[in-house]
Amino acid sequence: MLSREIRRRLALMAAGAGLLVLLAGAAGLLVMYSGVYDISAIEQHTAPVYRALEIGMRNAVRRRAAGIETPPLDDEALVRRGLRCFHDNCVQCHGGPGIAPADIAKGLQPVPSSLAQTARDWRPAELYWVTRNGIKMAGMPAWAYRMSERDLWATVAFLERLPHLGVREYRELLDTVAEEACMQPEGEHEADPRRGLAALRQYACHGCHRIPGIRGPDVYVGPPLERFAERAYIAGVLPNTRENLVRWITKPQSVSPLTLMPDLGVTEAHAHDMAAYLESLR
Amino acid sequence: MRRRAPCIRASPAVILGATLYLIACNGEHVPHVTVAGGNADRGRLAVESYGCGACHVIPGVPGARGLTGPPLNSFARHVYIAGELPNEPELLVRWIRDPPSLAPQTAMPNLGVSEATARDIAAYLYELR
Numbered sequence: 001m002l003s004r005e006i007r008r009r010l011a012l013m014a015a016g017a018g019l020l021v022l023l024a025g026a027a028g029l030l031v032m033y034s035g036v037y038d039i040s041a042i043e044q045h046t047a048p049v050y051r052a053l054e055i056g057m058r059n060a061v062r063r064r065a066a067g068i069e070t071p072p073l074d075d076e077a078l079v080r081r082g083l084r085c086f087h088d089n090c091v092q093c094h095g096g097p098g099i100a101p102a103d104i105a106k107g108l109q110p111v112p113s114s115l116a117q118t119a120r121d122w123r124p125a126e127l128y129w130v131t132r133n134g135i136k137m138a139g140m141p142a143w144a145y146r147m148s149e150r151d152l153w154a155t156v157a158f159l160e161r162l163p164h165l166g167v168r169e170y171r172e173l174l175d176t177v178a179e180e181a182c183m184q185p186e187g188e189h190e191a192d193p194r195r196g197l198a199a200l201r202q203y204a205c206h207g208c209h210r211i212p213g214i215r216g217p218d219v220y221v222g223p224p225l226e227r228f229a230e231r232a233y234i235a236g237v238l239p240n241t242r243e244n245l246v247r248w249i250t251k252p253q254s255v256s257p258l259t260l261m262p263d264l265g266v267t268e269a270h271a272h273d274m275a276a277y278l279e280s281l282r
Numbered sequence: 283m284r285r286r287a288p289c290i291r292a293s294p295a296v297i298l299g300a301t302l303y304l305i306a307c308n309g310e311h312v313p314h315v316t317v318a319g320g321n322a323d324r325g326r327l328a329v330e331s332y333g334c335g336a337c338h339v340i341p342g343v344p345g346a347r348g349l350t351g352p353p354l355n356s357f358a359r360h361v362y363i364a365g366e367l368p369n370e371p372e373l374l375v376r377w378i379r380d381p382p383s384l385a386p387q388t389a390m391p392n393l394g395v396s397e398a399t400a401r402d403i404a405a406y407l408y409e410l411r
Contacts, residue, residue, distance in 0.1 A: 220360040223352040232337075232350040235365050237387040256387060258366050 041109040053110075057135060061126050064133075068125040073157040082158025083173055085151050085182035089143070090115060098167035108139045119159040127156045145202040145270070148183040155182075187269020196277030199270040208261075212281055222261060228278040235259060245275040312358050312411045317371045319398065320405030328399045329406060337390070341410055351390060357410040364388055374404045 031037055045053070073079075087096070093105035093112040105112050119127065132152050134142035143152060165173065188195070197213055200206065206216035210224035231240050237256055238244040247254075249271040252261040266274070326342060329335070335346025339353035354360075360369050366385050367373045376383070378400040381390040395403065 218359075220356060221362065222365065223360075224355070226353065227349060230349045231352075233389050236351065236385070236389050256365065256385075258385075260362055260365055 041107055045109075057138070061122075061130055061135075065123065065126040065129040068129060070124045070128070070156075071153055073124060073153070073160055075157070078154045078157040079161050080158075080173070080177045081151065082154035082156065082161075084177050084180070085147060085155045086115075086158050086162075087174060087177075088182055089146070090155070093139070097162075097165055097170040105139075110138055112139065115159055116163045119162050124156050124160060127159050128152060131155055142202060145185060145199065146182070148185050151182050184267050185269075187267060187272075191272035191276040193273070193277040193280045196270075196273035196275065199266075199273050200277060203264045203266055203270070203274075205264075205274070213277075225278060226281065228281040230282060235261070242272075242275050242279070245278065246271045249274055315358060315371060315408040317375065317401050317405040317408065320371075320401035320403075322402070322405040322409045324399075325402035325404070325406030328395075328403050332393055332395065332399075332403075334403075342406075354407060354410060357407040359411065364390070371404055371408070374407065375400045378403050 044050070090096075091099055092102045093108070094115045095101040095105075095112075097116070100106075101112060122130075130140065131147075132142065132144045134140045143155075147155070200211055201214055201216075205211060206214045206219075208219055208221035210216070210219060210226070212226055228240075234240050234244055234248045235252070235256060238248055246268065250266050250268060251263060252259050253263055329340060329343050329346070334340060335343050335348055337348040337350035338346060339348065339355060340346035341355055357369075363369050363374055363377050364381070364385050367377065373384075375397070379395050379397065380392045381388045382392060
């Protein structure tokens with residue numbers, strides 16, 4: 001049994017530690033709020049911040065990828081398919097053998113990793129998870145909305161091959177690969193509002209519209225979509241029906257040639273999901 | 283600003299509360315837009331008498347709860363008019379006067395608003411920040 005004195009001291013120490021954690025959290029919030037932390041992408045993160053973000057990201061990916069079962073990845077057709085996806089979608093930011101990333105990616109912070117290194121350091125299930133889901137505030141988008149499930153794994157299959165390819169081998173393999181673009185994801189039959197909410201985020205709709213249920217910038221580029229179910233018209237021109245809404249989302253400029261809303265390449269299935277969500281907003 | 287010696291004990295709860303308060307009060311800067319010849323008070327009355335609220339939600343106008351057109355909350359912050367035109371005073375005045383002349387497909391009708399009244403209405407809408 002601990003003496004009363006020791007228990008009292010332990011309790012005091014625990015309370016002190018708790019108070020310190022709270023104070024540290026409050027100090028962190030104040031630092032963020034005050035604007036002193038340099039968010040310029042020219043300056044580096046401080047070493048502790050960089051390490052904390054790096055370790056947090058690594059562990060979060062490891063944890064989420066733990067339950068994913070990896071299919072066989074050594075099929076040559078799958079590897080070639082993956083090369084198509086890699087060359088068309090990944091190289092622009094990550095570069096490739098003897099290929100620089102595009103200008104848009106060079107100044108990104110964090111710098112997009114060289115995938116030859118990543119493929120050596122990460123397990124296939126982790127590569128799949130990151131490719132599929134992207135990483136918040138890292139510039140890595142979620143490819144689940146641009147690539148079919150099969151092509152996500154094909155990309156991973158190619159990444160496994162990547163560290164073994166020199167410039168010549170990469171070019172030779174690329175020459176054998178069909179031009180046919182990486183596949184869009186397969187759609188579900190039944191429109192689903194929950195998937196729709198995710199799809200609205202994944203097509204950057206909240207970059208221009210305020211949408212209930214999505215945390216995003218306070219923007220008024222397009223009209224806010226509150227109470228969309230009760231709106232009589234879409235874009236001031238189409239009666240608000242499911243069919244019209246899907247048409248508007250997939251091909252706005254075919255309805256109003258001068259609309260500022262661009263064609264975002266939304267698939268039919270994703271548009272149905274989005275419409276189901278918007279129709280739930282009352 | 284005057285500085286005072288802290289009179290509240292800086293407990294974590296107080297710091298957190300103050301931080302949240304500051305964050306909540308961290309409003310956007312919305313520049314004030316003026317409309318030549320427009321009077322916002324007259325504009326609000328005109329919005330009421332033309333029945334704009336039958337189709338639009340318009341803050342400050344009794345009964346303006348229509349959802350046929352887009353809600354006009356925070357109109358001063360809207361970047362575009364009708365999804366096609368930059369939200370600028372002279373364009374807004376033209377839009378209010380004769381919407382189909384600017385966007386032929388629009389469901390918004392020409393309500394026969396005079397130039398002077400359209401200026402008043404525009405002035406009121408830019409008060410919606």
